Amino acid sequence: MGKILEFKDVSLKRGEKVILKEVNWTIKSKENWAILGLNGAGKTTMLKMIHGDLWPSSGQLEVLGNIFGKSNISLLRRKIGWVSSALQDWLHPGDLVEQIVLSGKFASIGLYENYTVAEMQEAKDQIARLGGVNLIGKTYRVLSQGERQLVLIARALMAKPELLILDEPCNGLDLFARERLLSKIATLASSEDSPALLMVSHYTEEILPCFSKIMFLKKGKIYAAGQRETLLTTEKLSDFYEAPINILMNESRRVVVYPK
Numbered sequence: 001m002g003k004i005l006e007f008k009d010v011s012l013k014r015g016e017k018v019i020l021k022e023v024n025w026t027i028k029s030k031e032n033w034a035i036l037g038l039n040g041a042g043k044t045t046m047l048k049m050i051h052g053d054l055w056p057s058s059g060q061l062e063v064l065g066n067i068f069g070k071s072n073i074s075l076l077r078r079k080i081g082w083v084s085s086a087l088q089d090w091l092h093p094g095d096l097v098e099q100i101v102l103s104g105k106f107a108s109i110g111l112y113e114n115y116t117v118a119e120m121q122e123a124k125d126q127i128a129r130l131g132g133v134n135l136i137g138k139t140y141r142v143l144s145q146g147e148r149q150l151v152l153i154a155r156a157l158m159a160k161p162e163l164l165i166l167d168e169p170c171n172g173l174d175l176f177a178r179e180r181l182l183s184k185i186a187t188l189a190s191s192e193d194s195p196a197l198l199m200v201s202h203y204t205e206e207i208l209p210c211f212s213k214i215m216f217l218k219k220g221k222i223y224a225a226g227q228r229e230t231l232l233t234t235e236k237l238s239d240f241y242e243a244p245i246n247i248l249m250n251e252s253r254r255v256v257v258y259p260k
């Protein structure tokens with residue numbers, strides 16, 4: 001089985017501060033991972049490294065066959081989709097949904113490239129495939145937070161990425177919008193041509209079974225990494241958080257109760 005990325009003894013320092021410490025981690029093809037970690041654990045730093053925005057101070061990082069320092073980072077970035085609410089600040093709120101989705105094909109903000117009728121149709125098909133056909137023709141400005149996240153996912157998929165990073169995709173969503181978005185993510189994950197998914201979340205209930213692998217990141221170090229079923233337990237999470245939590249579970253979901 002091929003691999004999507006591999007961290008080998010990767011550390012990142014800023015002055016005296018060690019932000020990531022000797023990280024060893026591999027994502028294999030067809031694996032979907034979720035990362036859990038408290039504020040300041042180093043999650044965003046890891047994502048930025050994967051995207052080539054930050055380089056290791058030591059160790060080696062390979063992403064989609066590219067070893068950092070030895071390959072063209074801008075070509076690599078085109079193979080990585082990135083969905084985060086921070087991206088929303090960069091978009092032009094007056095653009096139409098389909099224009100924003102299409103801009104993902106050109107890795108641009110705003111639609112300045114010449115495009116064909118077929119490419120515009122592809123953008124509309126992409127948002128429709130995610131269940132957002134009703135959004136076509138609307139301006140981004142009027143969309144709800146959940147609809148915006150869906151548009152960002154469709155935009156990222158236009159570049160046919162091999163890896164899709166979902167950075168706290170459910171931020172700011174109400175209960176039902178969150179469920180709708182999660183079910184779209186699960187449908188994407190089950191499709192044949194899905195990219196590998198890497199999601200950061202603060203809430204275990206958002207880690208659906210399609211995220212069969214989980215990493216716990218704590219103070220810049222990997223505390224545990226492995227199967228979802230093994231790690232999302234009361235015992236493992238109490239150790240990780242150093243707090244008396246309890247996990248409620250049904251067939252597919254795990255919810256933390258604190259204090260228990």
Ligand SMILES: Nc1ncnc2c1ncn2[C@@H]1O[C@H](COP(=O)(O)OP(=O)(O)OP(=O)(O)O)[C@@H](O)[C@H]1O
Pocket residue numbers: 014017019037038039040041042043044045046
């Ligand atoms: N350029 C920098 N210089 C010094 N410290 C930094 C720098 N960038 C990040 N840090 C520190 O590294 C730690 C990890 O930050 P990071 O943003 O990766 O955490 P996070 O897990 O994404 O947190 P959150 O859940 O709050 O988004 C934090 O303590 C942060 O203050």
